[in-house]
Amino acid sequence: MTVVSKSSSAAFLAFAGLFLWACQPQTLTAEPSEIDSSERTAVGSFRPLGRYVLTESGGYQMGWPASGLALTFHGKTLTSTITDSGEGIMDLSVNGQMSTLELGAGTNRYTLIESPTKQTFDVKLTRRTESYDTGLFTIESVQSDGEVLPTPAPKKKILFLGDSITAGFGLHGDTKDCAYAPKTNAPLQSYAKLAAGQFGAEVQLIAISGRGVVHNWDDNPAPVMPLQIDSALPDNGEQWDDNLFRPDVIVAALGTNDWSVQNPGMEKFRLGYKNMLRDLRAQFPRAHIVTVSGPLLEGGKREAAKDGINWAMNELRDPEISTVDLTLSETGLKWACQYHPGRDSMKNMANQLGAHIADQMDWTYPAIQMPIKPQHDLADDGKKVFTERLSEIRELPELRGGTLLAGDSITQGWRWQKNLLDGEISNHGIGWDTAVGLHARLPEVLRHRPDQMFILIGTNDIGYGHTAQQVAGPVKSFIERASEVTPETKIYLQSILPRESGSLPLVQTYNDALKSVAAETGVEYLDLTANFAAQDGTLRKDLSTDGLHLNEDGYKVWADILNPIINSSHKPD
Structure with missing residues (x-):
């Protein structure tokens, strides 16, 4: 039997008297190591993870992904004896810090932990590779110089x-x-x-x-x-x-x-x-x-x-x-x-x-917090704008009451029309953004508790050739989650504004889908089309800077629609 240990690069690091794994994932490599005579063998003292077959020698033969062992021990040194084809790779977690163990061929002993002081360690050693790639493996035993503590299995x-x-x-x-x-x-x-x-x-x-x-x-x-x-x-x-x-x-x-x-x-x-x-x-x-x-x-x-x-x-x-x-x-x-x-x-x-x-x-599920990133196919300029503007939005004070505006550059434009909307306003508009991008930054919206929220999103999805469902799906999910977390907020879903003639059929298709989303989620749908469309259906030239974005007169028309809603929600002091 060959004895191997981790390399010095994966050793514990001293800091303020504590020994912790390096933050970056490390690979444990085979090096000769002497086993102290004071170590005692703790065969079968670990809790197996996943399915297994007991071998004649008392080992646990395994092969399914993430199968392996879990144990808690108080001591300085922990080793494990494992039989493998020489191609298997294991993930090692020690008190939540991850490293990688590449196994050698045959039966070898691996030093998993080596600490100068006795401490309590929670350890999981699990298979990263699949059996069709690297075959089966057998955990023959674990050895520790300290006390192996009970590791009860989760109830669920x-x-x-x-x-x-x-x-x-x-x-x-x-x-x-x-x-x-x-x-x-x-x-x-x-x-x-x-x-x-x-x-x-x-x-x-x-x-x-x-x-x-x-x-x-x-x-x-x-x-x-x-x-x-x-x-x-x-x-x-x-x-x-x-x-x-x-x-x-x-x-x-x-x-x-x-x-x-x-x-x-x-x-x-x-x-x-x-x-x-x-x-x-x-x-x-x-x-x-x-x-x-x-x-x-x-x-x-x-x-x-x-x-x-x-x-x-x-x-x-x-x-x-x-x-x-x-x-x-x-x-x-x-x-x-x-x-x-x-x-x-x-x-x-x-x-x-x-x-x-x-x-x-009827279990409790705390959702995994997703990183807020721009849509993967967003243009590079759009990703830059998204990142910079998101940093600004994160600095906004938490809104209690008032109005939250959620959308793209058209919504962002309210920043330069500050005196048109009544009451306290929190502007979450980001230029270039799409329905998926808006959904991705839902956690930032959920920091706030506004009286009302106005959503306008989807016009940028046209340029990316997204289907109506690719717009409606994220918007529906956004509304459902926001309604669940802030049920006191009245949500209004607005129609996409008119734009150039070539895009009008898709605008109508998107708006039909958004209207259905409003009906399905029980929020109010605000159709802005009649207020902004010229006779040919395009965005009125007197309300626009470029046939897509609004000028000051356009925002005044929009304010005339929103202010009565905002004012109707004001509560007496």
């Missing part, structure tokens, strides 16, 4: 049945064009682990990249995922004992690989999905099952997958099966390697799934 439990999206494929990449390598995987940053983490739930990721319900990506003949429901290890005949992990919630996030390359046949997919749900229910009669569609399928393929899921659910008529659509983030890191969801998309998906589970299970 969630089981995920999924593919590469659930496994965190390529998540360490920042673009859809980055080259995949096993080290780019990040199951701990997948939507599944993020959502479960917000609930404080223990999770099992039964996920393999490229697998489907009835058909795998690229005609891979390996077993499809429903055949893995009982498996203790990926693609292995060893059966898992369900009594060791009884999930409260099961998330079935499959279908992308069935439809991404070729049509598996609707009837075959429907029946396969129905059988999968039936088998899950038979094994876990008390669990709530969530079916997931998206987020990578588009158009007809997306609709086909949803059709199969809905058909299966209708056939079973199980009240404890629900469904949710997950969507990518349009801001920040939308993509990871090879067109997989990026890290911000994973956060967005986790929030959507978490909110759905919370509603179904």
